[in-house]
Structures are given as C-alpha cells and as structure tokens.
Amino acid sequence: MPTIKENLFHWELLVNGPTASPYEGYKFIIDVDFPEQFPFKFPLIKFRTPIYHPNIKEGLICQEMLGEKEWLPNKKVQEIIDTVLGMLAHPDISSAINIEAANQVKEGTFFNIAREKAAKEAIK
Numbered sequence: 001m002p003t004i005k006e007n008l009f010h011w012e013l014l015v016n017g018p019t020a021s022p023y024e025g026y027k028f029i030i031d032v033d034f035p036e037q038f039p040f041k042f043p044l045i046k047f048r049t050p051i052y053h054p055n056i057k058e059g060l061i062c063q064e065m066l067g068e069k070e071w072l073p074n075k076k077v078q079e080i081i082d083t084v085l086g087m088l089a090h091p092d093i094s095s096a097i098n099i100e101a102a103n104q105v106k107e108g109t110f111f112n113i114a115r116e117k118a119a120k121e122a123i124k
Helices: 077-089 099-107 110-121
Strands: 010-016 027-033 044-047
Touching (some): 010 077, 027 077, 044 077
Antiparallel strands (some): 010 027
C-alpha cells in the first residue's frame, strides 16, 4: 500500500516482482502522481527503480497499456498496479516503447537479460 508522507498527491509504492517473471525475488519503487483533477484524470505512474522491459522506457510505462484512454473516475489505483504487474510477467511487444527489449523477446534472450539487469538495479 502507498506510503503517505507530506504530499497526498504523491504515493511511493514498493511492489514485488511477479512470480515466473525475470523480476521475481526483486522489489521496485513505483511513483504515483495524482493530478489535481483526480479521479477524473489519470494518474502518472512511473518506475523509480530502474527496470528493463519492452513496455517501459526510462521508468515511463506505456500509458496505452495502463488503460489511460479508458480511465473512469470509479476505477481504482490498485487496478492500474495489477495491470503493471501483469505486464511485467507478460510483455506485449505490440505496444513496445523499448524496442531493444522487444527485439530480445522475439529472439528469446529477454528473460535472461532482464533478470541480470534486475539483479544489478532492483531492490533485493
């Protein structure tokens, strides 16, 4: 669950890498920034911990995959986080923003490379 400090419009989430993914056994910090218009406007979700993935580049997650266009005020942030965790376990190369990682998925080398990078950059 989010840690609330002084700014209620900024959450810091610590999430576990999903089982059977290259991120299993590692933890990642995700920042959630809520706009003033929330819940009517989609929050910005970004990995603070470096992560290597076809649908993530420089911490930014493909907004289309998160459902930004389908966002409704009655949706919960937990739904977005569940989508992120599902995406980590099952990359979608059709919505890739990290082309190098997407090519590695096609070549079958992605899992090992992502695992090596997680071992160096993620929280153990």
